[in-house]
Amino acid sequence: MTPSIFRTVLGPDFDRLHPQLQRRFSVGLASGEACTGRGVMDRIWHGRGFVKPFLVVGGTRNILVPRVGRNVPFTIENVPYTDSFGRETVTFVRTFDLPGRSRRFDAQMVLAPSRDRILDYLGTHQHLASDLHPRVEPDGSLLIRSGEHRFREGPVDVRVPGLIGGDAEVRESFDDRTGRFRIQVRVVNRHFGPLFGYEGSFTATYADVRTCGVRAGLRPVREEARA
Template identity: 80%
Template sequence: MSRGSIFRRVMGAEFGRLHPELRRRFSVGLESGEACTGTGVMDRIWHGRRVVRPFLALGATRNILVPRQGRDVPFVIENVPYADSFGRETVSFVRTFHLPDGPRRFDAQMVTAPEGDRILDYLGTHQHLASDLHLTAGAGGELVIRSGEHRFREGPVDVRVPAVIGGDAEVRESFDEDTGRFLIRVRVVNRYVGPLFGYEGSFTAEYADVSRRGVRPGLRPVREEARA
């Protein structure tokens, strides 16, 4: 029996409630042999109050979040499956925002959590941050992703990120049949400070054979983290 992508395995029967185009997009994996590249425009990239800017700037040094605002920003997302150095099936979520002062990246690599009930999202170039992601299908066939616990790992340090400095993320992705485009909205909020960062826009998707295309240099993180 086919096990399917990491997203199908985590969502189970609920995966079938997604719009067919979303089912295909989130079927990328080693079994399907496909990668997906989304190309489009973010209508708006925003960040919260002045107090959050140092936090965003620090994260940007490791390709986590984007400390800039903008409108009508060209955007690319690369979802490429590969086996990481620990043998886990991994799917990249590398987003590049082409802002006027140069490109900014927001990197994530996703694997299935050991329990199989959620996605484990490693953030940044060195995977110092790991977040639990919970996936559900919305009433209209959209994909809804909400973050859970966040953990920080560096050498012997392995700690839960407290809520006072963490962020709760919600991602909503749908497909517009009239335009043939995927619609994306991302919002990250701190429960004490308020909104931290987000973006919204649309893109089209192209699929490619992973065995031919491979994983381009620079897509994988500099350091990979084994701890879940």
């Protein structure tokens, strides 16, 4: 059986994850499971005022969230499928039910050709691609840090310079006391400081992907072949 993309990258360390995290990050074509998390973001925050225009632009393609809020209901959908280039892909589509209008933050993850990292394609048209480096923490939680970011549009293929890019850090854990997953996301620019983030908790349910399939609108409008 082919392991999930996270198990492949983490190797033997995958078994040190909390058992609930092991199941969540085993979602893939081999497991045949899709995972839906539903919960509440305690806080969605932004950095200083100059950040807002960039978030607004990103929001038009479901990259980042251009609004702040507290106690915001949200859903995360992790569904495996084979993309148009034959790669196993897992959706990480987050929907935030903000007052007046829901906002989405779309990501599709695939295994890098080197098999030592994950490629995270962001947005409806996968214009941004980031390297992700997961690590298991001593308490069994998962820490994911971003690496290089690249922008792709037609013939354009450029590395995003650190001056305007953001370094993302995602922490996910499981709280045995409450029976909920906890997540904390923080994006920081190395020159200008914190840009964007959110933190909250959720419960997860699993479904047979062969039965539920990939619902309409979950896959990106355009898929990017370049790693």
